[in-house]
Amino acid sequence: MDQDYSGEINHGRLYPNLDELVEKGLLEKGTIDNRTNSYSVTNRGRREVQARREWENQHVSVEE
Template sequence: MYDLTKFQRDILYVIAGQDEPHGLAIKDELEEYYENEIHHGRLYPNLDEVVDKGLIEKGQVDRRTNSYTITARGQRELEARREWEDQYVGELLSSSE
């Protein structure tokens, strides 16, 4: 996961949190988070790159719509990332409660 951009990592998080989202659903979630419009020319090449890395799979809903699911490898990468983050912020967050 270290070789992903933060945008690609956010794509992975969005897909992991939904049930086979299609591109526009992913785009909507990212736009809400970033509070900016996400252009197709940015989203779809990044989706394809994350697919190429084996972290998500692309399926086909119909001739115009693709769906995306996280792979087992993608899930493991997310879990490893969360463990790494917890080393640094887990203690900080639990001590502020």
Template sequence: MYDLTGFQRDLLYVIAGLDDPHGLAIKDELENYYEKEIHHGRLYPNLDTLVEKGLVEKSQRDRRTNEYTTTRRGSREIQARAEWEAEYIDHSS
């Protein structure tokens, strides 16, 4: 996970958290968070990178819609990142 950009990490978290993780739902969720438009030219190449790294699996729902799900490796990476962050965040309390 250390080699992902912040945007790619956010994509991974959103995919893991959505009940229906297809391209436009992911895009909408990120636009709400970033409070600005996420262009397709930014979204889909970064999704493809997550697929290439084995963190996300891409499948076709229908002819126009792709679904994205975290792989076991992606879920492990999210958990490891949360534990690493907790080492630093928990010390501030």
């Protein structure tokens, strides 16, 4: 995430947001060790992202 995001990552907001996505069934939370969690996108999460892309393709035009 540090490589893809140019701003400072606020961990006080990141983890509650990740937990909300887990609660909604869009992410699955696992553990790597006692201090580190892992997150992966669920099938529902993939469907939601695909639906959003399709909506954007229909409603957002890119002018060059």
